[in-house]
Amino acid sequence: MPTATDNLRAEAAIQKIAGVSSWSDRLRSDIKLVAAHQSSVLITGPSGTGKDLIARAIHANGNRAGKPFIPVDCAVTTGTLFASHMFGHVKGSFTGASSSTLGCFRAAENGTIFLDEIGEMELELQAKLLRVLQQRVVVPVGSHQEIPVDVRVLAATNRDLTREVKEGRFREDLFYRLNVVAIRTMSLKDRPEDVPVLASRYLGELAARHGMPLCSLSVDALNVLQQYSWPGNVRELENVLERAVMFSSGDEIDPEAITGLMGGTDDRDAVSTVPLSEAENVDSLSQLALAANRGILSATSVSGVYRVEPTSGSASVSGKLAKGSLDTPVPNAGTATDQSSPLSELKAPWPTLANMERLHLERTLVEAMNNRSLAAKLLGIDRSVLRRKLQRHGLEDALDP
Numbered sequence: 001m002p003t004a005t006d007n008l009r010a011e012a013a014i015q016k017i018a019g020v021s022s023w024s025d026r027l028r029s030d031i032k033l034v035a036a037h038q039s040s041v042l043i044t045g046p047s048g049t050g051k052d053l054i055a056r057a058i059h060a061n062g063n064r065a066g067k068p069f070i071p072v073d074c075a076v077t078t079g080t081l082f083a084s085h086m087f088g089h090v091k092g093s094f095t096g097a098s099s100s101t102l103g104c105f106r107a108a109e110n111g112t113i114f115l116d117e118i119g120e121m122e123l124e125l126q127a128k129l130l131r132v133l134q135q136r137v138v139v140p141v142g143s144h145q146e147i148p149v150d151v152r153v154l155a156a157t158n159r160d161l162t163r164e165v166k167e168g169r170f171r172e173d174l175f176y177r178l179n180v181v182a183i184r185t186m187s188l189k190d191r192p193e194d195v196p197v198l199a200s201r202y203l204g205e206l207a208a209r210h211g212m213p214l215c216s217l218s219v220d221a222l223n224v225l226q227q228y229s230w231p232g233n234v235r236e237l238e239n240v241l242e243r244a245v246m247f248s249s250g251d252e253i254d255p256e257a258i259t260g261l262m263g264g265t266d267d268r269d270a271v272s273t274v275p276l277s278e279a280e281n282v283d284s285l286s287q288l289a290l291a292a293n294r295g296i297l298s299a300t301s302v303s304g305v306y307r308v309e310p311t312s313g314s315a316s317v318s319g320k321l322a323k324g325s326l327d328t329p330v331p332n333a334g335t336a337t338d339q340s341s342p343l344s345e346l347k348a349p350w351p352t353l354a355n356m357e358r359l360h361l362e363r364t365l366v367e368a369m370n371n372r373s374l375a376a377k378l379l380g381i382d383r384s385v386l387r388r389k390l391q392r393h394g395l396e397d398a399l400d401p
Contacts, residue, residue, distance in 0.1 A: 006065060013060035016053050018201050019194035023186045027054070034181050035061035040133075042118075042178045043156040045185025047383065048233030048373070051156040052116065054183060059112040064152055067111030072104050075120040075384035076391055082125045084141045087132070093142020105138050108151045118178065119159030119170065120384045130174045153178065188230040188237065195226045195237065202238050206245055215245050220255045228262050235373055236262075358393045365395070 002010070014028050034041055035058045043051045052071070059069045077085050084094075088103030104113060121129070132138055133153060137146040155178045164170035188195065199217055207214035217225070230236055240261045244253045360379075368374035376383040390396045 002065070010061045010065060013053075013057040017050065017057060018197050019191065020197055021186075021191040021194045023191055024194055027183070027185075030183060031057045032061055034058055034183070036063075037181075038062075038152055039180040040153045040155070040178050041181045041183060042161070043154065043183045043185065044161070045158065046187050046233055047158045048235030049185035049187065050234055051158075051185055052114075054185070055112075055114045055116075055154045055156060058154060059114075059152075062112075062152070064111050068108050069112050069114065070104050070108035071114040071116055073116050073387070075117040076387045076396075078122060078125070078388070083128065086129070087138040087140055089141035090143045093140075097142070100140070103138065103140065105132060105149045105151060106147065108149075110150055112152045112154060115153065115155040115178075117157055117384055118155040119157035119161055119164060123169070123171065126171045126174050130171060130177060133174070133177045188233045189228075192226040196222055198234060198237060199225060199241060202241050203245065206242060212242075212245050213248070213251065215248055215251055215253050218252050218254050221253050221258055224255045224258060224262075232373060232377070239371070239374070354393075357389070358395070361389060361393060361395055 014031060017024060017028050017031070019025075031054065041055075041058060043054050045051060055071075056069060059065060072086070083089075084101070084103065086104050088101045088106055089097055091097055091100045115129075132149070135146075136150070137148050139146055159170075161170050161175050161179070165172045165175050188198075196217075199222070203215055203217070206212040225237070225240075232239070240258055241253075243261050244257045248257050364375050364378050368378055372383050372386065376386040379386065381389075387396070
């Protein structure tokens, strides 16, 4: 029998699905209904609409709530590592296997496994996953023994899997195994009435969890937020609000504080780093000074670029501003011939394309404050593609978890 604490946790997970729209109300009701059963659930919808929150709420409201919830990013679980990561391996099964591992399915025993970005999984790996879902057994790498597993399977993707099946990129039999119950998320632009609720909640979280000033939105600022299309959905809304709080001069955020942070024709408007150069206008310098005074500015590994963070200890930066030591012009990141550019540091032999890609990825991570979504947006690629590139270049640890 669930305890009072279990019930509180279950309700808290439901209430993380914030909103007053009819879709939000229906979603919270559907989660409670779906959680009571053991069927597989496929959660689809645009990126940044809370698919992970929905999966966790289903787990927290089911009879497996006290057991493990194991999320798996299928976009990075690829190739030869797939079987070991998902099904485990025995000691000595391959070079470097100094001990046995359970794998994600066995780690989720009696609980829930959440297959995030399932649409990114390669066809060969889909076949291996299908066998486990059909037979409910796994075979660890290096073993011939089938081990039964008892897990509930939840999956999520921002792809249209029906189309993926028709075009031969996703197995039809696996699709039907996963799509027993379907939940579709909704873009934020289609439910503008949820924006004030989401904004108010996140502003409170910034103050309570990150030690940032507690700010509210003016009526005009709320109108601006509700009229915006939010291509990045809730994730973009949170990013805009965090930066607005950083640069707000008071406890109320006005429209002027947010209009320059939302989309626009230049994707670099979505970046929270502050590059200084002679070409920067006075407003940029005043924002930098304000950020420093509020204790939320720190240096990065790139000369002249400073990261905005909800931390303290900005005295050194403020001192530099006061002394004018930040007035040195910063080279344009897009000019390959600039003497202080990272490109100028490369010596013979001529750098390979892989070298240049790694350099560009490193600079993008700095510009995007190690934010996956922003970095992918700057590069014009999907977030799953970015993950694979970072993994290939050994930069995966540079990203936030």
